[in-house]
Amino acid sequence: MSLTRYKLKDLITIVDERNNLGLKDFFGININKEFMPTAANTEGLDETKYKIVRKNRFVYSGMQTGRDECIRISMYEKEEPILVSPAYTTFEVTATDKVIPTYFFMKFLSKEMDRYGAFCSDGSIRSNLEWEVFCEIEIDLPQLEIQQRFVDIYTALVANAKSYEKGLEDLKLTFEAIINEYKRKATKKAVSSILREIDYRNIDGSVKDVQGINIAKQFMPSVANVYDIKLSKYKLVQRGQFAFSGMQTGRDECIRIALYNGKNPIIISPAYAVLEIKDDEVLAEYVMIWFSRKEIDRLGWFMSDSSIRTNLDMERFYEIQIPIPKMEIQRSIVDIYNAYIARKSLCENLKSQIKAICPVLIQGSLKEGAK
Numbered sequence: 001m002s003l004t005r006y007k008l009k010d011l012i013t014i015v016d017e018r019n020n021l022g023l024k025d026f027f028g029i030n031i032n033k034e035f036m037p038t039a040a041n042t043e044g045l046d047e048t049k050y051k052i053v054r055k056n057r058f059v060y061s062g063m064q065t066g067r068d069e070c071i072r073i074s075m076y077e078k079e080e081p082i083l084v085s086p087a088y089t090t091f092e093v094t095a096t097d098k099v100i101p102t103y104f105f106m107k108f109l110s111k112e113m114d115r116y117g118a119f120c121s122d123g124s125i126r127s128n129l130e131w132e133v134f135c136e137i138e139i140d141l142p143q144l145e146i147q148q149r150f151v152d153i154y155t156a157l158v159a160n161a162k163s164y165e166k167g168l169e170d171l172k173l174t175f176e177a178i179i180n181e182y183k184r185k186a187t188k189k190a191v192s193s194i195l196r197e198i199d200y201r202n203i204d205g206s207v208k209d210v211q212g213i214n215i216a217k218q219f220m221p222s223v224a225n226v227y228d229i230k231l232s233k234y235k236l237v238q239r240g241q242f243a244f245s246g247m248q249t250g251r252d253e254c255i256r257i258a259l260y261n262g263k264n265p266i267i268i269s270p271a272y273a274v275l276e277i278k279d280d281e282v283l284a285e286y287v288m289i290w291f292s293r294k295e296i297d298r299l300g301w302f303m304s305d306s307s308i309r310t311n312l313d314m315e316r317f318y319e320i321q322i323p324i325p326k327m328e329i330q331r332s333i334v335d336i337y338n339a340y341i342a343r344k345s346l347c348e349n350l351k352s353q354i355k356a357i358c359p360v361l362i363q364g365s366l367k368e369g370a371k
Helices: 101-106 111-120 131-136 144-185 284-291 294-303 314-319 327-370
Strands: 004-007 012-014 026-029 035-037 051-053 058-061 072-075 082-084 089-093 138-141 187-190 195-198 211-213 219-221 235-237 242-245 256-259 266-268 273-277 321-324
Touching (some): 026 072, 051 089, 072 101, 089 101, 101 144, 101 327, 138 327, 144 321, 144 327, 211 256, 235 273, 242 284, 256 284, 284 327, 294 314
Antiparallel strands (some): 004 138, 012 089, 026 035, 051 082, 058 072, 058 089, 187 321, 195 273, 211 219, 235 266, 242 256, 242 273
């Protein structure tokens, strides 16, 4: 047995099928080579110009390959067709006597191929990998039966990840159903009756861990230059306390708030407010769950002032009302949410592991094919 080298153009054929079916599911592909709902505003667009993607069809974009060091390509695997922008190239593997479509896709799930794509991309600001250049890329292929053995391993791993993902969606639906139920029937309390502002400073300068909060409502190391800054003026945040910033809530459509769960205290800018629970009948984790919902972000955006910065002042923030069920219900909601987050993290880890294993599988198939 031996390997055979092919140019991509000898294995694939462009398929330009436009939307004459009235489809409305618009998708794009990200740098993780995954399909995702488009972030673009599709209202009023001529849907007939968009391209249809069917099962086992590929979508390719050569834009910014060099900048991102990523060949943006994905293989669609679901039964229901979707739409992608006319700017994408859609194609199929037609030389199925030489390569299995899934094996073809596996070849692109490696950093080595991404780096090669970046090397081949042009030197413009966008550093695109043009379609013609992409088609000239060469790949080595083993015999079909060898490809199939390694494809079977890959598809088994993907199937396992999808089963976890399905369980994740079921858990999310359960969580959302409970939240929506108690949103209607639980007594609402104003934030002012739940949280109070505290102000403890890093007077002795012993805490050096300076952090901020992002629009994902997570703490992160501060990007500010704190060299020669007196850290004694910074505010202390302990486990179970919140950091809040009302700045630019309207611009970002996000209430910037985060609950700190670390073991050791941190410090944040004096511009932030530090808050803690003052109502013994309310869990901090439950409050944070509510502030993680987009409906609260939209309310914060609505309540923010109309200045250029569109801030959500503390007085307005305190007016927000949250439905507060009994303590045991809060604990149940927090437990389900934590289980969801843990399962979500597991799903993401599984996906990362599959991508890490793909180059190993490809190398294994090539070694076996070269014997």
